[in-house]
Amino acid sequence: MASSIFSSKQQRPPTQYRGRFAPSPSGLLHFGSLIAALASYLDAKSNKGLWLVRIEDIDPPREQAGASDEILKTLEAFGLHWDESVLFQSQQSPLYLEVLNYLAEHNLSYYCHCTRAEIKKVGGIYQNHCRYLAHVNKNSATRIINSQKIIRYNDLIQGIVECNPELAQEDFTLVRKDGLFAYQLAVVVDDIYQNISHVIRGCDLLEPTARQLSFFKLLAKRPPLYGHIPLAVTSEGYKLSKQNKAPAIDIKNPQPALHAALTFLGQQPPDELLLMTTEQIITWAIAHWSLANIPKKRQINFFN
Ligand code: GLU
Numbered sequence: 001m002a003s004s005i006f007s008s009k010q011q012r013p014p015t016q017y018r019g020r021f022a023p024s025p026s027g028l029l030h031f032g033s034l035i036a037a038l039a040s041y042l043d044a045k046s047n048k049g050l051w052l053v054r055i056e057d058i059d060p061p062r063e064q065a066g067a068s069d070e071i072l073k074t075l076e077a078f079g080l081h082w083d084e085s086v087l088f089q090s091q092q093s094p095l096y097l098e099v100l101n102y103l104a105e106h107n108l109s110y111y112c113h114c115t116r117a118e119i120k121k122v123g124g125i126y127q128n129h130c131r132y133l134a135h136v137n138k139n140s141a142t143r144i145i146n147s148q149k150i151i152r153y154n155d156l157i158q159g160i161v162e163c164n165p166e167l168a169q170e171d172f173t174l175v176r177k178d179g180l181f182a183y184q185l186a187v188v189v190d191d192i193y194q195n196i197s198h199v200i201r202g203c204d205l206l207e208p209t210a211r212q213l214s215f216f217k218l219l220a221k222r223p224p225l226y227g228h229i230p231l232a233v234t235s236e237g238y239k240l241s242k243q244n245k246a247p248a249i250d251i252k253n254p255q256p257a258l259h260a261a262l263t264f265l266g267q268q269p270p271d272e273l274l275l276m277t278t279e280q281i282i283t284w285a286i287a288h289w290s291l292a293n294i295p296k297k298r299q300i301n302f303f304n
Pocket residue numbers: 021022023024056187201205
């Protein structure tokens with residue numbers, strides 16, 4: 001059960017690595033999510049750290065029935081065994097509400113009545129229109145007062161990342177108009193709650209990271225270190241995703257997908273690994289893991 005992040009006494013000993021993989025159960029794992037899971041796992045284990053799994057199930061309309069179970073089964077079949085118990089964001093509402101109350105009490109958030117169409121009209125980036133209008137909550141979104149001005153950070157894989165300043169400094173959404181908690185709220189609160197020290201994930205989240213860093217600063221919490229791996233894209237340049245029907249990976253035959261994922265991540269796995277057990281492949285991969293060998297590209301065509 002969620003407890004406060006403000007009163008939390010847990011302070012990470014500086015040497016403890018705590019990584020995580022945080023899939024949304026909107027579909028089964030595909031090759032793109034496997035590389036993110038594998039990279040975060042290998043980085044944690046090669047640093048003698050813990051690797052946690054968090055199911056980001058805060059968006060019921062986009063959820064696929066049974067996907068959480070399937071994702072967990074797939075991770076196990078691929079030899080990616082997690083530490084501690086799986087955290088489900090759907091169980092974390094009291095904590096999100098506590099943070100929302102804190103922000104409201106400290107005048108760090110406000111209600112926004114703007115529609116998607118209105119934001120589109122001003123160029124697609126929200127211009128903080130409702131910041132000082134003191135709206136009441138009438139079917140409205142809640143936005144943060146994002147005054148931290150973080151637009152650049154040092155990424156463990158990509159080096160210095162410069163974000164679009166307008167996007168990075170937008171007053172982003174904490175609660176959506178439909179009343180659901182927004183990704184940025186849940187992800188930051190849970191990275192604090194789980195005391196995460198390292199986040200290794202896909203380059204689709206490079207830009208949101210600036211917002212997340214601002215949010216940590218606003219809450220006076222130490223942020224994790226971030227490393228973003230290249231995205232696997234289709235020949236047309238689209239991200240492999242559940243939406244564009246990227247193939248789910250074969251739970252009965254993990255070796256080829258693990259080998260392909262290690263190749264994608266620049267780890268140069270020898271062909272002999274294909275004849276080994278899943279456990280042996282993972283053991284090899286932990287021993288040979290090198291962040292420096294991951295290509296610094298933001299996307300790589302998977303079907304080459
Ligand atoms: N749940 C997000 C996704 O599936 C990932 C969140 C994160 O790693 O911060 O894309």
